[in-house]
Every structure is written in structure tokens, then in C-alpha cells.
Amino acid sequence: MKNLYILLGALLLITACENDLDQLPVLDAEASSLTTFEGVLNAAYYYQQATTTPMAIMGDFRADNMLMREEPYPAFDRYNADLAGGDLVEQFFRPFYSNLYKSILSANSVIENSSDATEVGEAKFLRALSYFKLVKVFGDVVVNLSASPSVSDKSILTRQAAASVYSSVIIPDFQDAIAALDNSKIGSGRASKIAAQGLLGKVYMHLGDFSNAETQLAAVVNGAAAAGISLQTNFADIFGEENDLNSEIIFATQLSTSIEDEYGFTLFAGWFRGADTKSPQPLDPDLIAAFDAIEAADGGNTDLRRALTIDEVNMTGLKWGGLDQDWIELRLGDVLLMYAEARNENGATAESVLDILDPIRTRAGLSPLDHNVLNSQALVRQAIYDERRVELALEGHRWFDLVRTGTVDAEMGQTIDSRYHLFPIPNSEVLASAGVITQNPGY
Numbered sequence: 001m002k003n004l005y006i007l008l009g010a011l012l013l014i015t016a017c018e019n020d021l022d023q024l025p026v027l028d029a030e031a032s033s034l035t036t037f038e039g040v041l042n043a044a045y046y047y048q049q050a051t052t053t054p055m056a057i058m059g060d061f062r063a064d065n066m067l068m069r070e071e072p073y074p075a076f077d078r079y080n081a082d083l084a085g086g087d088l089v090e091q092f093f094r095p096f097y098s099n100l101y102k103s104i105l106s107a108n109s110v111i112e113n114s115s116d117a118t119e120v121g122e123a124k125f126l127r128a129l130s131y132f133k134l135v136k137v138f139g140d141v142v143v144n145l146s147a148s149p150s151v152s153d154k155s156i157l158t159r160q161a162a163a164s165v166y167s168s169v170i171i172p173d174f175q176d177a178i179a180a181l182d183n184s185k186i187g188s189g190r191a192s193k194i195a196a197q198g199l200l201g202k203v204y205m206h207l208g209d210f211s212n213a214e215t216q217l218a219a220v221v222n223g224a225a226a227a228g229i230s231l232q233t234n235f236a237d238i239f240g241e242e243n244d245l246n247s248e249i250i251f252a253t254q255l256s257t258s259i260e261d262e263y264g265f266t267l268f269a270g271w272f273r274g275a276d277t278k279s280p281q282p283l284d285p286d287l288i289a290a291f292d293a294i295e296a297a298d299g300g301n302t303d304l305r306r307a308l309t310i311d312e313v314n315m316t317g318l319k320w321g322g323l324d325q326d327w328i329e330l331r332l333g334d335v336l337l338m339y340a341e342a343r344n345e346n347g348a349t350a351e352s353v354l355d356i357l358d359p360i361r362t363r364a365g366l367s368p369l370d371h372n373v374l375n376s377q378a379l380v381r382q383a384i385y386d387e388r389r390v391e392l393a394l395e396g397h398r399w400f401d402l403v404r405t406g407t408v409d410a411e412m413g414q415t416i417d418s419r420y421h422l423f424p425i426p427n428s429e430v431l432a433s434a435g436v437i438t439q440n441p442g443y
Contacts, residue, residue, distance in 0.1 A: 037114040040106050044126045045189075047103035048253045049261035051133060052327035054096035056268035058137060058423060059396030061279075064286040064412055066271075066317065066394070070278040079416045084424035084443040094426040095263045096137065100130045101144070109147040121180025125191035125199075128173035129329070132203060135162045135170070136400050139422045142437060143169060157436040166207060174200040183227040187245050189326075194220055194227045195251035198330050205338050206404045210345040217339040220250070220332075229332055231359055236308050238331065241322045248333060252326040269325060272317030272394055281315035288312055290389050294366070304365040309393050317394045328395060333360055337388045344380045353380050357387055364391075417442065 060066045061076045068074045075082035103126055110123035134141045140159040149156055177196035186192050201216035224230060230247045232238050238248050245252065255267075266276040274280045291306045311318050340356040351371040358368045374380050388401060402408045403421045419442035429437050 037110045037116070037119055040109045041114075041119050041123055041126075044103045044106035044110065044123060045254075046259075046261070047099040047106065048126070048129070049255055049259075050095045050099040050263040052253055052255065053263050053265070053268040053271070054092040055133065055137075056327070056394075056396045057092055057271060059399050060394055061271070061282070063398035063402060064284050065398050066279070066282045066287075067284045068279045069281065073278045079414075079420040081443050083420070084427070084439075089424060089426050089428075091265050093137075093423060094428065097134070097426050097429065099262055100134055101142075103127075103130045104144060105147065108145060112147045117180050121177045122191040124173040125177035125181070125196050128170045128177065128196075128203075129199060131165055131170050131173075132199070135165050136206065137423050138425055139440060141165060145169070154433060154436045157433045159438060166203065170203055171200065174203065183223075186228050187247075189245060189252065189254045191251065192227070194223055194229065195330060197223075198250050198335050201335070201338060201342075202330070205342065206400075208404075210342045213338065214342040214346055217335055217342055220335050221339055224332060231332055231336075231363065233363065235305050235363055238328075238333075239308075239319050239321070239325070241324045244324075244326045248331045249326075249328055250330040250332060250335065252328045254326050255324060257323045267323055268327070269320035269323055272320050274314065274316040283310055283312070283315040283317060287389075287393060290386070290393075294386060294390055298366045301366055303390065304363070305390055305393075309390070319394045333391055334395075334397070336360060337384060337391060341381070341384045341388075344377055344384065347377070350375050350377075350380050354383070357384070360387065360391060 057076070061068055068076050072082065072085045072087055075085060075088060107123040107127040107130070111120055111127070114120055114123070131141070131143075139162050141162070142157050143160045143165060144156065174196050177191060178193055178200070181191060181193040181196060183192045183194050186194070197216050198220045201213050201220065204210070204213035204216060220229075228247060229250060232243075232246060232248045237243050237246060244254070255261075270276050271279060272282065274282050287310060291303055291310070295301060295303050295306075307318075309317065309319055336356055337360070340353050343356070344350075344353045349371075354369045354371050354374060361368060369383055371380075374383050385401075385405065385407070389398065392398070402411055408421060409415050419440070422440050424443040425437060425439050427439070430439050
């Protein structure tokens, strides 16, 4: 059963202007009149729901895991200005963009006004998560840290450099969340200390700061058992509505068909299953080849993840079933792979790095990787990349992993202009700001 915060978040809607980052919407109830901010915090959680399908599409359909079939949607695979077309922007980028800023505004209200340290910690977690998503997708973004920004001052809409957003907002907010939260709410769908540590580790991975990444990820790995976090014995038990908030899930955005969100199109489960006419057979043959390569390298053993991830007869994806299935933002398998990668980049021995992967590979029915064969940093790095692809396929990571590791061209088999590593700002936001919000180059 979904937690109460989804229902409460649905009840406490934040009104927006006709254009969403002309947006900077005001609360229905003025902050000064509120005596409790639980509902406002719930709204910050609620607005994350509409970001899940766009994140899934950007992460897997932009990359070499899934394909669009019907125009204009194959623009995801063309890496040119076509992606800024009206239908695509309205369906994927505008809901993503506007709902994250609504989540941020709700979080700001809690941060400014609540006297409950835990509420403030959760709000900072959600604000950091929101800006992390925005920066990964758009690069430089508008920064608003106020619960009541001036809607007449257009200068506040100037996009801030991504590096500055990381250093002045995302990292400090996650650090504050770590200090304010504990792990007592693990399994409830709320933010926690260990989730903030894991996501901060992921932030450092995206920045190429492997030293700080290793520190945060080690804290998650070493603290997982005490927090009730563990790998599922069976890969299948990670996914499905009946497995929401299982022991491997560190943080997930909860979804329910009984609660309407602001993404008004086919949800991510339908896209992966081929249930939308725009992509009835979405599976990219390259993902099949990736499983083939993993199995061939293991002497032909069957990777148990394969049949649970892809349907090679109908050319669809299988991880996501019912529409009430939560979107996994971070799970322990992801953390272990990042931890291994960070340790490898920091010069740890091949044996100590590859040992981290053993539980993941054993669960998949594969043998441990041989450190006598994979005996260099470069070979271990590629092995981790390969493992990461099949373990996390269809979980919205692939494109962003290619960008952060600098392997877009090598993996996509073509030279792709780096301008198209990012996605287009919704043009409605550019127009509403009278050009103060600028479009990403190339779009």
C-alpha cells in the first residue's frame, strides 16, 4: 500500500502560471499562515512522480537499450535539433522541467519555515535530487532557493553554470540531509541518511571526483546491513509492484494509479513493454548483444538477468510491469557498481575491486571475474561498465552513464556532437522569460 504522503501531496497542489518557469508558483496557502509543513513536504515528494517517465525515456531510449519507431520520436536516436520538436518537448521535457521546479519550490518553503529538523533534512534531500536531475538533463539551469521569489525580477531566471549548481546547491543540500536524517524510515518511501549518502556518492561520480565518491559509497556499503539494506537473493524480487520498497531499494519515487500526476501520457512501464504505438517493439538489438557478450565471456553460462530484463521474441523490455510499480532512484546493486568503479579509479588492486562485484554476478548465475585476466585498471574499468549496463538496463541510467564516462561515441558507434549530450529546454520557458532563459546550443 502506498504511503500517505502521495495522497497528501496530491491534495496540496501548487498552482502555476500558464508558463511553468514564469512559474515560480505561489502556494495556495501562504507560508506565513501555516503551522505545519508536512503537507508542503509531501507535495515536494509528489511532484517527483511526473519526472519518472521522462527520466526513463532519456536514460534508455536516447542510448542503445531502447528504440523509438514512429516519427517524430526516433529523434531520440538522431542527435540533432529534431529532439526539440513540439510533441517531444511537450511530452517529455516540459513535465519533467516544470514538476522539478514545483518540487523545489515546495522544498524551499519547508526549508525556510519549518522548525522540524527532519522535515528540513527531507526537503534538502528532495531539492538536491531535483537539481541533480535538472543538471544531468539540461546542464546549466535556473536556481531558485526561495519560497517566495519575485516573479517580476526576470534576472533570477538566468541559468547558472552546472558546476556552480553542484558546488553551491546539490552537494551542500545532500550534506545537510546526511547530517539531519537517520535511517529509521528505510522502507517507508521517505528520504534517509543512507539514501543521501548514496546519491551524494553518485553526484561525485558524475563530477569525476572519485575520492569523495568512494568515501560516500563506502559509507553506504558498510552501513547497509545496519540500515536494513541488502541485495535481494533473486534478481526478479527487485522488481514488480509486489516488491516495491524491498530490501535492495535505498530510495524510490512511489507511484500509484490512484493518484494522478502531471505526466499525462503513457507511463514508462508501457514504453518499455511496447504498449505505446510509437514504439511497439522498443528493444534495441544492441542490448541483446550486450547480454550475449557477458555470457560468452563467462563460458556460455546463462545470465539470469537476461530473461527477466528483455523479451527477445516480442522485442520488448520486462523489468517494469504494472503501473503501480515504483521508480527506483537508487538501489544497492547500483551503489556496489559505483563503489567498485570509484575504487578502481582510485588505484585499488584489481582483485579487491572485482571482489565487490561477486555478489551481483553470483546472483546472475555467473562466475566471479578473474583478476588474473582482468589485471589492469583499463580492463577492470571496462568490465565494470559492461556489468553496469546489463545489471541496470531499463532503469534510466544508460545515457547518463555514457555521458559521465566519456564513452558516448565508442558505445553508440558514431561521433555525436557533445551539444546533444544534453536535452532541450522547453521552448515555452524560453519564451515566457523573454529570452532570459536561453536554449541549449544546437536546439
